[in-house]
Amino acid sequence: MAEPLLTFTDRGIYCPDGDFHIDPWRPVDRALITHGHADHARDGMGRYLATEGAAPVMRHRLGDIRLDTVRYGETRTVGGVEVSFHPAGHVPGSAQIRVARRGEVWVVSGDYKVEADGLSTPFEPVRCHAFVTECTFGLPVFAWRPQADVAAEIDAWWRGNAAAGRASILGAYALGKAQRLLAAVDCGIGPILTHGAVENTNAVLRAQGLMLPDTVRVTPETDTKAHPGALVVAPPSALGTPWARRFAGPGGAPSTGFASGWMALRGVRRRRGADRGFVLSDHADWAGLNAAIAETGAERIFVTHGYTAIFRRWLAELGYDAAVVETAYEGESLDADADESDQGGQNAPSPREDLEKGL
Amino acid sequence: MKRFAALFTALDQTTKINPKVAALADYFAEAPEDDRLWTVALLSGRRPKRTVTTTLLREWAAARAGLPLWLFEECYPIVGDLAETIALILPPPERREDRSLTAWIGEIRALSALPPEDRRARILAAWDVLDRTERFVFNKLITGGFRMGVSQKLMTRALSRATDIPEPDLAHRLMGDWSPDTVSFETLIRAPDPTVDLSKPYPFYLAYQLDDGPESLDGPPAGWAAERKWDGIRGQLILRGGTHFLWSRGEELMTDRFPELARIADYLPPGTVLDGEVLAWRDDAPLPFNALQKRIGRKTVPKKLLTDAPVILYAYDLLEWAGEDRRALPFVERRALLEAAAAEVPPDAPLRVSPLVPFDDWPALAAERARSRDLSAEGIMLKRWDSPYRDGRKRGDWWKWKVDPLTVDAVMIYAQQGHGRRANLFTDFTFAVWDGNQLVPFTKAYSGLTDAEFRQITAWVRKNTLERFGPVRSVKPEHVFEIAFEGIQASARHKSGLALRFPRMARWRRDKPAREANTLADLQAMLAAYG
Ligand SMILES: [Zn+2]
Ligand SMILES: [Zn+2]
Numbered sequence: 001m002a003e004p005l006l007t008f009t010d011r012g013i014y015c016p017d018g019d020f021h022i023d024p025w026r027p028v029d030r031a032l033i034t035h036g037h038a039d040h041a042r043d044g045m046g047r048y049l050a051t052e053g054a055a056p057v058m059r060h061r062l063g064d065i066r067l068d069t070v071r072y073g074e075t076r077t078v079g080g081v082e083v084s085f086h087p088a089g090h091v092p093g094s095a096q097i098r099v100a101r102r103g104e105v106w107v108v109s110g111d112y113k114v115e116a117d118g119l120s121t122p123f124e125p126v127r128c129h130a131f132v133t134e135c136t137f138g139l140p141v142f143a144w145r146p147q148a149d150v151a152a153e154i155d156a157w158w159r160g161n162a163a164a165g166r167a168s169i170l171g172a173y174a175l176g177k178a179q180r181l182l183a184a185v186d187c188g189i190g191p192i193l194t195h196g197a198v199e200n201t202n203a204v205l206r207a208q209g210l211m212l213p214d215t216v217r218v219t220p221e222t223d224t225k226a227h228p229g230a231l232v233v234a235p236p237s238a239l240g241t242p243w244a245r246r247f248a249g250p251g252g253a254p255s256t257g258f259a260s261g262w263m264a265l266r267g268v269r270r271r272r273g274a275d276r277g278f279v280l281s282d283h284a285d286w287a288g289l290n291a292a293i294a295e296t297g298a299e300r301i302f303v304t305h306g307y308t309a310i311f312r313r314w315l316a317e318l319g320y321d322a323a324v325v326e327t328a329y330e331g332e333s334l335d336a337d338a339d340e341s342d343q344g345g346q347n348a349p350s351p352r353e354d355l356e357k358g359l
Numbered sequence: 360m361k362r363f364a365a366l367f368t369a370l371d372q373t374t375k376i377n378p379k380v381a382a383l384a385d386y387f388a389e390a391p392e393d394d395r396l397w398t399v400a401l402l403s404g405r406r407p408k409r410t411v412t413t414t415l416l417r418e419w420a421a422a423r424a425g426l427p428l429w430l431f432e433e434c435y436p437i438v439g440d441l442a443e444t445i446a447l448i449l450p451p452p453e454r455r456e457d458r459s460l461t462a463w464i465g466e467i468r469a470l471s472a473l474p475p476e477d478r479r480a481r482i483l484a485a486w487d488v489l490d491r492t493e494r495f496v497f498n499k500l501i502t503g504g505f506r507m508g509v510s511q512k513l514m515t516r517a518l519s520r521a522t523d524i525p526e527p528d529l530a531h532r533l534m535g536d537w538s539p540d541t542v543s544f545e546t547l548i549r550a551p552d553p554t555v556d557l558s559k560p561y562p563f564y565l566a567y568q569l570d571d572g573p574e575s576l577d578g579p580p581a582g583w584a585a586e587r588k589w590d591g592i593r594g595q596l597i598l599r600g601g602t603h604f605l606w607s608r609g610e611e612l613m614t615d616r617f618p619e620l621a622r623i624a625d626y627l628p629p630g631t632v633l634d635g636e637v638l639a640w641r642d643d644a645p646l647p648f649n650a651l652q653k654r655i656g657r658k659t660v661p662k663k664l665l666t667d668a669p670v671i672l673y674a675y676d677l678l679e680w681a682g683e684d685r686r687a688l689p690f691v692e693r694r695a696l697l698e699a700a701a702a703e704v705p706p707d708a709p710l711r712v713s714p715l716v717p718f719d720d721w722p723a724l725a726a727e728r729a730r731s732r733d734l735s736a737e738g739i740m741l742k743r744w745d746s747p748y749r750d751g752r753k754r755g756d757w758w759k760w761k762v763d764p765l766t767v768d769a770v771m772i773y774a775q776q777g778h779g780r781r782a783n784l785f786t787d788f789t790f791a792v793w794d795g796n797q798l799v800p801f802t803k804a805y806s807g808l809t810d811a812e813f814r815q816i817t818a819w820v821r822k823n824t825l826e827r828f829g830p831v832r833s834v835k836p837e838h839v840f841e842i843a844f845e846g847i848q849a850s851a852r853h854k855s856g857l858a859l860r861f862p863r864m865a866r867w868r869r870d871k872p873a874r875e876a877n878t879l880a881d882l883q884a885m886l887a888a889y890g
Contacts, residue, residue, distance in 0.1 A: 140426055141434050141447035267439045267782055275373050310433045
């Protein structure tokens, strides 16, 4: 009897027939990568295969790697197995990876969201027999509002602060969330400043043709008083540090906000101690996960990270053949990022460090 | 409800004090008088009686959202708040309706007269016309425990700003046994009549913790009075109009729980208010706190308990005498009045004056403090002789100098995810000590680490899980923590045979290998010495 098309090993998701791994967390010879976040694209693989849209960030982060690229929807044959990459809508260039052998189709979702964010190629459901899915926000308490509503909330907050002579510092991950926000806010309200880690990613994405509004990189020399009423976009770890306190204006200390799916929970919002929490995630909410899974038509579902045990039970009750797979993927972490980079100081963390934290 | 929900949002959206006070003061200036009064009531811990059980609310909410109950029950501990969980899972409202806070509270209270089926219909109808924040507020009103991130102190400050009545006066007016049914905004706050509520207590003065030792205090030792800090229940005994009332610090009326204190009224005149500690007492010494614990939480007391754990009031201050508020007098004069009054009470009546601890200099007092545990005291209280009796927690005049906690080094063996504020971190741990080669669990602890430490230990737990038991994970017995606690007692309910009071993590002992943690024998020795 043939082995399953995909197996789950302590190195990552493995295809025995094709002899390749998907998003491995330990060194392997051949790695197919869903997207450039640090828990999915790691150092030390012999060869990489990723989408054209994901490649620049991966090169920027991982340096001189042996990386081959594909377009969305383009089919490659790897060791007798058909593989293709399909939009996951998570961040620019992110993909679900489809693997097919003699009519049997498996799809690995990587991270995904189903709402179009105006920047990433929107999520496309892919029919399959087995679907390997994340479930970071796999609880019915997570129900996102449309991005336009959240952007309007952020605009109102920014406008109010600007009128009161306060800067607005918005914490958002350096790859994906930050650019999504830049593209969504009303840049007529005031100048937009960026932390070095965000700006480095901006540069990479602009170079590959993404349209972002004008931004000003904050450096140790930046005169923060010269940009009254600014929106400052920074990685979450920069909030609450001396770096952020530099932006005190005539209206006093800057107002701080966070954009994350976790902000849906009042308790988490309060723990982070920001003035405002904006509920915005690059992962699917409960309804999004359920819709995405239904649209694959798959009967077998493997859940990789998030509220896996609960979500698996829910799927099993709906009649799916569902299983939990232990992986090293981390979902939308609010905390892992802060450990190493709470270095305060005027020096921005290096872009590579920050991308690694900015899952 | 829109206006009240907007207030809630404004308070919730900032961690800074001034904007909170400003938002509240605006509300107190604008809102209808009934809503204002209810807001004061809610923010001082007075809430409508619960008219629906939380079990029913969970069932109704899950059904309305089309979810199985087990899934709701899984979400609740992760969100950490029932009202919020319900607000989050319900589908968006179908239409909107704006009714006042008072009207919604009236609706909730009216439920008690209805059969269960009608209650359900009313609640579902309410959920259908409220948005997410309003639903959260509405659910909080039903389930109680409304906090809103505003202390009574901040609320009083905002009310003072909106009414121009000084804060200490307001603090006093807001004390005691009132509800929006018995008072109006006018009679409670603007023009109070002192004869209406004979039971009304004074705001308690609360001591600050002394962290740096008494040398850090202002002035020479002679300016300070020292007493022992007793481990009882803080209480205010009010003798007025021929009857008596006993209030707890949490503003709960405890009169009926401690009926023996009624005798004090036989010897002291009406118009007397005493502040002190209710202690279980025998043979001229306090009994351990667990003797008193049996009396807490009982509305009435069986005879046997009255003889097993009789209580006294250990008085340490006098707030009212001959019907006059004496709080502005210096402590030295209040204390003299107290001693003179107590001299009229026979020794077998349940009143004593908490004795002063004489001392000449700070080292002498430190030596007295070191004896605390032997005397069943928690440490030393320091009060400035020339200070008035203030309200609330104010720095400067009263200090508690607690005895150092007991500590033990223990190995973490189980971890559980936190909830609410710490939903995505591992924060609840079980600790064990060695019994030969076995690790015996003896306590749980979930506070004392910084957020950064919780993040580190969370990452470690994820990588070092041995087994999962529902939400609990067993982890490699590798990390040692210093557990601090206030007391230890024998317990048949625990495998280790003992239970700790107020255990918390004092330090992460990264320097210590697990093998060097304390043993069960060490704990048993502590139990023998302090239990
Ligand atoms: Zn990702
Ligand atoms: Zn991920």
